[in-house]
């Protein structure tokens with residue numbers, strides 16, 4: 195399949211924004227510096243509920259910083275961050291990660307090795323009673339099709355299965371947004387496409403907003419309902435995959451999409 199066909203095949207319908215529901219995640223003028231290094235600079239970004247947004251750009255452009263700010267793992271120097279309409283960080287307020295409605299999936303999954311699959315998923319549900327916790331764990335394990343492995347330990351699972359447990363754990367507390375930082379990069383090529391498809395399908399089925407950081411332009415274009423291209427801590431283009439692919443906003447975006455003489459007609463790489 196070409197990139198263009200792949201974009202069309204994976205596109206989710208745009209959600210209805212007319213009901214006035216707040217965006218799932220909003221950055222307004224957010225800046226984060228690390229000493230003299232720029233993490234992100236005056237970042238403005240609004241991610242509507244139900245979308246899967248991919249963040250792409252060269253190493254050091256601020257992708258992980260954006261996720262870490264959303265998760266509450268970093269404090270911004272300036273600006274406001276909102277999750278599902280609530281301010282979680284601004285000049286006066288800072289909500290800690292466990293109190294934000296945000297789920298995290300990292301490259302290394304970060305599963306607890308001494309806990310079973312069910313134990314890992316239940317971990318974030320400590321505010322629920324025992325019965326509810328069990329029921330919700332069952333639900334999300336069904337969603338990722340791992341109910342039959344509930345009593346296994348992480349070391350008894352394949353990489354793809356571990357990634358699905360990490361996704362189930364992130365989804366269990368019903369977050370407003372799931373942040374995925376290079377979640378497929380430790381999987382080998384053959385498994386990667388399958389796990390990527392499963393992850394996108396699961397997020398869609400759960401109706402959860404996702405923000406996915408990737409180095410892989412095909413991945414960014416084929417799974418995202420929106421693609422955000424970053425450079426040097428700022429957004430170069432935020433648009434539908436078609437627009438980014440067919441009308442790159444700058445020469446930089448075109449070059450980052452793989453070829454300085456980027457022309458859609460020339461690009462027919464297999465997915």
Ligand SMILES: Nc1ncnc2c1ncn2[C@@H]1O[C@H](COP(=O)(O)OP(=O)(O)OP(=O)(O)O)[C@@H](O)[C@H]1O
Nearest residue numbers: 228231232233251252253254255256257258259260
């Ligand atoms: N804890 C830190 N201390 C100092 N500088 C940092 C820190 N974290 C990030 N940076 C710097 O901030 C900038 C953005 O880093 P970030 O990790 O967000 O980039 P990235 O786009 O995710 O990169 P990569 O694709 O390589 O993971 C880089 O210049 C980086 O060196």
